[in-house]
Amino acid sequence: MDALHRPELLSGTIAAIEPFGVFVALDDGPAHPVFPGVGFISVAELSWSYxxxxTEIVQVGQRVSCEFLQFDTWNLEARLSLKATQPDPFQAFADSTAVGQELQGKVTKLVPIGVFVRVTGDFIGLVHLQEFALTPLHPSDIPQVGDDVTVVVTDIDRQRRRLSFSLRRASRPQ
Structure with a gap:
């Protein structure tokens, strides 16, 4: 395994699914005292999508090809990424979306600093409280989970994969 380097691909079969990640029986993997040839995909490395x-992403017995990330000398396993083998959909969304563009969305969560809104392609961004309205809001004016809203894109952070939106800059009434 010392000869492996990023972004080499390793293939194998999903052997076990745990709440913290997925174990892969690799076709050609490292020695391991209990599970020879084991690889591990953390939950964060399974998919770009929420x-x-x-089990929404993989099933036991499924064949996969993953990018090798590093060798974990403590657990004697190859750390793998399934999502690294797929293009990042956020970057494609960012390429086709501009700051100032209006998008339709649905409020998914209320937080003390604002609301999260899901827009086209299952991307979620924050509308900060200061982007709700020009004048102070009455509590009944705050969007609720499930409400359809029109937002304006105020920031696209490609590196951190974050979106910021405004309700007050939208031309359509909320």
Whole structure:
């Protein structure tokens, strides 16, 4: 395994799914006292998309090809990434979206600093409280989970994969 380097691809079969990640029986993997040839994909490395359970992405017995990230000398396993083998959909979204553009979305979560809104392509961004309205809001004016809203893109942070939106800059009434 010392000869492996990023971004080499390793193939194998999903052997076990745990809440913290997925174990892969590699076709050609490292020695391991209990699971020879084991690789591990953390939950964060499974998919670019949001998911609740790893079984939404992979199933036991499924064949996968993953990018080698590093060798974990403590656990004697190859750390792998399934999402690294797929293009980042956020970058494509950022390429086709501009600051100032209006988008339709749905409020998904209320937080003390604002609301999160899901827009086209399942991308979620924050509308900070200061971007709600020009005048102080009455509590009934705050969007609720499930409300359809029109937002204006105020920032696209490609590196951190974050979106910021404004409700007050939208031309359509909320």
């Amino acid at each position: 998911f609740e359970e790893a």
